[in-house]
Amino acid sequence: MPPGSISGTARVDARTKNLVARIQPGEIAVIDHEDIDRMAAEGLVQRKVAAVVNASRSSTGRYPNLGPLLLRSAGIRLIDDAGQGVMDVQEGTRLVIDEGKVLASNGSTSTEVARGHVLELEEIEKTLDTAKQSISHEIERFAENTISYIKDERDVLLEASRLPDVRTEFHGRHVLVVVRGYDYKEDLAALGAYIREMKPLLVAVDGGADALMDSGMKPDMIIGDMDSVTTEGLLSGAELVVHAYAGGVAPGLERLEALGLEAVVYEAPGTSEDISMLLAFEKGAELIVAVGTHANMIEFMDKGRKGMASTFLTRLRVGPILIDAKGVSRLYRGRVRRSDLMMLVGAAVLAMVIVIALSDVMRLELEVWWLKIQQWWFDLRRAIF
16 A cells, blocks of 8 residues: 555445445545535544545535535545546445545555545635635625525415424424534533423424434424434434425435334425424414524535525514524533632631521530640640650
8 A cells, every 4th residue: 555545445425414324433435525514524523534535526615615624624634526436436445545546446456446636724725715705796696596585485484384283282382493403412412401491392303303312302303304314213202294395295205104104294395494493383382492403604505505595584484482592502601710619618618607606506516626626635745745
């Protein structure tokens, strides 16, 4: 193996989130992911992959995506723009990464299967700076797409969507909507006291079910395409609501039927997190607390959406009862200061002094102990001298 090269077993998938679920530490991720987003990169970093080979450009400069920066900062080698041919690599093949060359190893021989460009931190940072400067153009395009979506999805705001009949009772309840998005773990932990005291309904959007279960909780309802939630999550006992698109097409229904699980179909435009909020709102929830949801332009572009009108309209509709918990874990971090500890100890000592001063019994007990100490000291001196 050439000096400085990296070798490992290939895991191949055009959908990075699917690959993250099965790749093991030390293996090489082969993906086709234009503009690698932060969530995908964090998943790959957590799985401790040896390298990432991307068939597409990891950062086009269209907007400041942080994925490549996170990968390289974690010391993971990133081979960029390796071409679509690399996706034909058989999963399980032993790959060797030598500079920008991707070699399939077969015992003593190696065959080049793709060649890309090794992305380094300096180049990534330069691309990020350029993308930040040109973000105004992307905002303009975003606004145009939003207006176009509003024309098609205005019924989301003007009238209630066709609501499914669900057995979960929302009326008068707090509802926690959990999406496996940015900082969801930290925010769930920060909301621990709220969840224990208020006992909200736990509504998971797809993989949000696994996020709840990882935190020791069970979802009451799971809404979505059912493509990124584990079988364990589906079998948790939660009510299942499959998101269907225009014309009643529900891709996730087939998987549930294969598992023998019953589900309700909810046909509505927009994203699954949108319809989860709409359902809670229209069913009479008192408060909706959102964790991990997408709330700004960068996050929507990371997700690959061309417009955000459905979410924009949804948030307008449910706004009076919606609280976005994003970043709550960073809002305040409690810290015990030394001065606080000293004040606590001082207060305790002062309380003891007051109790002794006001109590005849305590004062007498203290005098007895003082006499005993004096007698012990006298006996000790006499024994020594």
